[in-house]
Amino acid sequence: GAVVSQHPSRVICKSGTSVKIECRSLDFQATTMFWYRQFPKQSLMLMATSNEGSKATYEQGVEKDKFLINHASLTLSTLTVTSAHPEDSSFYICSASRETNEKLFFGSGTQLSVL
Amino acid sequence: AQSVTQLDSHVSVSEGTPVLLRCNYSSSYSPSLFWYVQHPNKGLQLLLKYTSAATLVKGINGFEAEFKKSETSFHLTKPSAHMSDAAEYFCVVRGGGADGLTFGKGTHLIIQP
Numbered sequence: 760g761a762v763v764s765q766h767p768s769r770v771i772c773k774s775g776t777s778v779k780i781e782c783r784s785l786d787f788q789a790t791t792m793f794w795y796r797q798f799p800k801q802s803l804m805l806m807a808t809s810n811e812g813s814k815a816t817y818e819q820g821v822e823k824d825k826f827l828i829n830h831a832s833l834t835l836s837t838l839t840v841t842s843a844h845p846e847d848s849s850f851y852i853c854s855a856s857r858e859t860n861e862k863l864f865f866g867s868g869t870q871l872s873v874l
Numbered sequence: 875a876q877s878v879t880q881l882d883s884h885v886s887v888s889e890g891t892p893v894l895l896r897c898n899y900s901s902s903y904s905p906s907l908f909w910y911v912q913h914p915n916k917g918l919q920l921l922l923k924y925t926s927a928a929t930l931v932k933g934i935n936g937f938e939a940e941f942k943k944s945e946t947s948f949h950l951t952k953p954s955a956h957m958s959d960a961a962e963y964f965c966v967v968r969g970g971g972a973d974g975l976t977f978g979k980g981t982h983l984i985i986q987p
Contacts, residue, residue, distance in 0.1 A: 797975060802920040852975055862962050863912055865977040
């Protein structure tokens, strides 16, 4: 089956620094990738949808200047949390699909802790 | 460590008949469990979640799931399928500690008229 690799799985950083999270589709080309965020014991919140070669579409309330998403190739999307603060500490997970309407495949997630 | 297994990649039922989507999990901690649905052209939608309260959880659109610790299962059910239920369903587990989310591979639900 299709594999989505997300890296790193866990990151601890100081307040004010930037953190980049990578999401790779290993054995298929992902036209669309999604980035989600989850707070403890809450459901996933869709942050943004990225399509290869175009700007990401952000959900309402998500700061696009803070959460930079780049989908430069059909196998790689990155989420950069800029000037991270403790309130950005959360679990971030990506998903990818071959085509827009097709089944999603999920990365293993990244636990971000900002000190 | 944690894992989740959705036992069926595809389930096909007739409209008006019951739906059963199976999910088994393993977790080193008392887990939180979720069912999400993905409709075409849309992102994930949360159907229901279990977070150590009542073991029978009721969700949206008539779905419910029962947490059975002895069987390590969290099967999703609905008494009567509707055509609009056709979608991809994901079972998700989150253990305690530093574990993140683990998604099942999904079950594609097909509703026959």
